[in-house]
Amino acid sequence: MAVTMHDVAQRAGVSIKTVSNVVNGYPYIRAQTRERVEAAIDDLGYRVNMSARNLRTRRTGLITLAVPELSLPYFAELADAVISAADAAGWTVLIEQTSASRERETEVLSGRRRHLTDGLIFSPLALGPDDLGLFAVDFPLVLLGERVFGAPADHVTMNNVAAAKAATLHLASLGRRRIAVIGAHEGEQVGSAALRTAGYREGLEEAGLPFVPELVGEAGLWHRSTGAEAMSRMLDDGVELDAVFALNDALALGALHALHAHRIDVPGDVALIGFDDVDDAKYSVPALTSVDPGRDQIAHTAVELLLERIGATGPGGANGAGDPAPFRKVVPDSRIVGRESTGDVGTGEPSRVVGTQAGGTELVSVRTVV
Amino acid sequence: MAVTMHDVAQRAGVSIKTVSNVVNGYPYIRAQTRERVEAAIDDLGYRVNMSARNLRTRRTGLITLAVPELSLPYFAELADAVISAADAAGWTVLIEQTSASRERETEVLSGRRRHLTDGLIFSPLALGPDDLGLFAVDFPLVLLGERVFGAPADHVTMNNVAAAKAATLHLASLGRRRIAVIGAHEGEQVGSAALRTAGYREGLEEAGLPFVPELVGEAGLWHRSTGAEAMSRMLDDGVELDAVFALNDALALGALHALHAHRIDVPGDVALIGFDDVDDAKYSVPALTSVDPGRDQIAHTAVELLLERIGATGPGGANGAGDPAPFRKVVPDSRIVGRESTGDVGTGEPSRVVGTQAGGTELVSVRTVV
DNA sequence: TTGTAGGCGTTATCAC
DNA sequence: GTGATAACGCCTACAA
Numbered sequence: 001m002a003v004t005m006h007d008v009a010q011r012a013g014v015s016i017k018t019v020s021n022v023v024n025g026y027p028y029i030r031a032q033t034r035e036r037v038e039a040a041i042d043d044l045g046y047r048v049n050m051s052a053r054n055l056r057t058r059r060t061g062l063i064t065l066a067v068p069e070l071s072l073p074y075f076a077e078l079a080d081a082v083i084s085a086a087d088a089a090g091w092t093v094l095i096e097q098t099s100a101s102r103e104r105e106t107e108v109l110s111g112r113r114r115h116l117t118d119g120l121i122f123s124p125l126a127l128g129p130d131d132l133g134l135f136a137v138d139f140p141l142v143l144l145g146e147r148v149f150g151a152p153a154d155h156v157t158m159n160n161v162a163a164a165k166a167a168t169l170h171l172a173s174l175g176r177r178r179i180a181v182i183g184a185h186e187g188e189q190v191g192s193a194a195l196r197t198a199g200y201r202e203g204l205e206e207a208g209l210p211f212v213p214e215l216v217g218e219a220g221l222w223h224r225s226t227g228a229e230a231m232s233r234m235l236d237d238g239v240e241l242d243a244v245f246a247l248n249d250a251l252a253l254g255a256l257h258a259l260h261a262h263r264i265d266v267p268g269d270v271a272l273i274g275f276d277d278v279d280d281a282k283y284s285v286p287a288l289t290s291v292d293p294g295r296d297q298i299a300h301t302a303v304e305l306l307l308e309r310i311g312a313t314g315p316g317g318a319n320g321a322g323d324p325a326p327f328r329k330v331v332p333d334s335r336i337v338g339r340e341s342t343g344d345v346g347t348g349e350p351s352r353v354v355g356t357q358a359g360g361t362e363l364v365s366v367r368t369v370v
Numbered sequence: 371m372a373v374t375m376h377d378v379a380q381r382a383g384v385s386i387k388t389v390s391n392v393v394n395g396y397p398y399i400r401a402q403t404r405e406r407v408e409a410a411i412d413d414l415g416y417r418v419n420m421s422a423r424n425l426r427t428r429r430t431g432l433i434t435l436a437v438p439e440l441s442l443p444y445f446a447e448l449a450d451a452v453i454s455a456a457d458a459a460g461w462t463v464l465i466e467q468t469s470a471s472r473e474r475e476t477e478v479l480s481g482r483r484r485h486l487t488d489g490l491i492f493s494p495l496a497l498g499p500d501d502l503g504l505f506a507v508d509f510p511l512v513l514l515g516e517r518v519f520g521a522p523a524d525h526v527t528m529n530n531v532a533a534a535k536a537a538t539l540h541l542a543s544l545g546r547r548r549i550a551v552i553g554a555h556e557g558e559q560v561g562s563a564a565l566r567t568a569g570y571r572e573g574l575e576e577a578g579l580p581f582v583p584e585l586v587g588e589a590g591l592w593h594r595s596t597g598a599e600a601m602s603r604m605l606d607d608g609v610e611l612d613a614v615f616a617l618n619d620a621l622a623l624g625a626l627h628a629l630h631a632h633r634i635d636v637p638g639d640v641a642l643i644g645f646d647d648v649d650d651a652k653y654s655v656p657a658l659t660s661v662d663p664g665r666d667q668i669a670h671t672a673v674e675l676l677l678e679r680i681g682a683t684g685p686g687g688a689n690g691a692g693d694p695a696p697f698r699k700v701v702p703d704s705r706i707v708g709r710e711s712t713g714d715v716g717t718g719e720p721s722r723v724v725g726t727q728a729g730g731t732e733l734v735s736v737r738t739v740v
Numbered sequence: 741t742t743g744t745a746g747g748c749g750t751t752a753t754c755a756c
Numbered sequence: 757g758t759g760a761t762a763a764c765g766c767c768t769a770c771a772a
Binding site: 372374375376386387390393394418419421422423424425426427 | 764765767768
Binding site: 048224 | 372417418419420421422424425428430431432439440441443446447449450453454457462463464465467483484485486593594595598624627630631649650652653654655
């Protein structure tokens with residue numbers, strides 16, 4: 001049925017190996033031969049059979065990205081970025097949704113599909129520090145997020161503490177003294193909420209501001225609605241504040257809504273900053289200042305590390321049987337994207353990026369490789 | 371290196387074929403034999419080599435879903451649903467992002483990756499009615515969306531006109547007489563905007579309401595910000611209205627924002643309904659009533675049709691060389707999900723579904739198969 | 741119920 | 757530079 005190399009070889013009057021050479025860009029081929037082969041390929045509409053190639057090369061050219069859910073904007077945008085980065089390197093991404101369930105997250109590491117691809121980029125949400133053993137796998141693995149540290153795998157994470165601190169200092173640098181935080185998880189030690197809250201406290205301290213418990217708004221789920229509720233609660237309680245740091249953008253957008261409902265001007269009366277820099281942040285009114293945790297760089301770095309582990313220059317590349325490199329931990333640059341909600345720009349479009357050396361904000365902009 | 375069937379066979383003291391039979395669930399195997407084989411599989415940690423199986427069976431067990439961008443919530447949620455539906459049938463999905471560019475959309479139909487999977491679910495946004503020829507491909511293809519009709523492929527679309535009409539009638543059934551529409555594209559003949567606007571006009575007519583040009587708000591891009599702008603414009607112009615039908619949820623959420631800014635109570639003064647029923651609709655304040663175009667069913671049906679075309683009961687299933695079935699067009703049920711923005715529920719959570727026979731709303735709830 | 745032979749389409753190894 | 761030939765690991769006959 002399908003056209004094979006054999007057919008092409010016959011048509012071009014060469015051997016099958018020559019066709020293979022042409023297809024794979026082997027350089028030492030007479031130009032004339034190549035042309036003939038290429039003509040035959042076009043005529044016959046030949047396409048390499050990936051299954052056969054994969055069987056032979058022991059490589060699929062696919063990598064897996066496992067995330068909780070694509071319905072969550074952060075992960076959808078992360079997936080977008082990972083796919084694009086992989087694409088640029090000639091690789092294809094297969095997405096696995098775990099629903100943040102232990103069972104499915106475990107399955108990702110060992111299940112049926114595991115063997116469909118050459119490596120895994122994994123953002124766990126159910127598995128935690130107690131499951132370190134599960135991550136000791138015998139295939140290329142790059143971990144994402146802040147649930148698990150110290151696993152025997154490469155890890156790309158974000159500098160939650162430093163970035164949160166910078167966000168807080170950014171608000172302080174605008175002259176704000178009563179900076180609320182929304183989305184805290186009281187008593188929690190692990191995960192984004194704990195880390196970002198810690199950064200908030202560090203920021204206060206460095207700015208010489210006191211930590212005020214009533215300025216801390218709890219919100220279990222980080223949704224718009226919970227953000228709005230936490231904000232409303234605080235306002236209804238008569239808490240005085242002139243700035244809000246929301247631990248993610250959904251919370252921030254919800255808080256923005258509540259502020260409006262209370263007739264509070266943003267950024268005039270209250271400055272607002274979020275975290276994640278999701279697409280929506282650009283489109284709110286006023287546009288939302290946010291911390292870009294380096295999503296694109298995270299995606300890019302994760303793909304890069306994984307492909308390095310896979311040891312290939314391309315999907316068909318040779319497996320360099322080199323030394324097993326030590327596991328690396330990479331923390332991409334974060335930056336504050338200044339928009340209207342902190343008065344950083346006058347227009348409706350994002351523009352000024354408050355980065356490492358940007359005026360008024362001292363943002364730790366690390367790229368740590370351990 | 372890797373464990374093969376051969377190793378397992380040897381260990382279990384059976385032939386390779388027996389191992390194959392066990393692995394593939396062939397029923398006629400002595401229980402004892404099966405146990406021995408299974409034990410050997412566990413001991414050795416054997417996993418089928420997909421590449422080899424694929425080569426042999428001429429099937430990959432993968433399907434492609436091509437969408438413009440995962441960053442767009444509607445497509446992220448669609449992808450979520452498609453992955454889940456395929457997963458339930460034992461298939462795996464590979465996502466391709468086209469950025470809505472002609473080049474990439476064309477490539478999806480014929481490019482390098484085409485041969486990585488057994489079939490394609492494709493939601494084009496750049497290719498249009500003029501490109502019908504491109505869709506005449508020789509592999510299983512299911513089209514999504516409303517850009518292309520009449521292509522030689524199965525097609526799952528939504529009943530834009532009927533659903534938009536139902537949305538309009540829903541507002542009318544609440545006693546609203548001045549129903550605005552937001553997101554119109556003046557002069558456009560193809561695509562969602564045109565179809566939904568047509569449904570709006572049909573709804574008005576059926577409700578005995580006049581079509582009033584000043585109640586039509588244009589919005590090129592369907593974003594929150596453009597929705598807010600269109601709404602504000604209308605309000606600032608002093609247009610009187612008591613209901614708004616936004617052509618998608620982003621527009622609706624933007625409009626909601628503008629209504630709030632103008633101190634207009636929703637749903638008290640103005641009732642609001644969106645389209646798409648994205649996740650965010652649940653979390654706005656007030657929660658947004660929306661038209662669920664049957665996203666889950668679209669995903670489900672698309673997968674179903676595609677697998678049918680592929681002619682398989684499972685990823686390894688046999689290819690029924692039956693008659694080439696005629697191309698089908700399926701229009702899943704749409705339904706209105708009533709929430710607070712139309713006063714349909716009292717709580718913060720979505721609950722009542724105004725469907726086919728629900729009181730007050732006559733919603734065409736077709737499942738057309740052509 | 742289980743075993744044997746052969747080939748799926750490709751790439752790698754070697755001659756030529 | 758190019759051409760035979762042997763794997764890669766599995767599944768489909770068919771045979772026993």
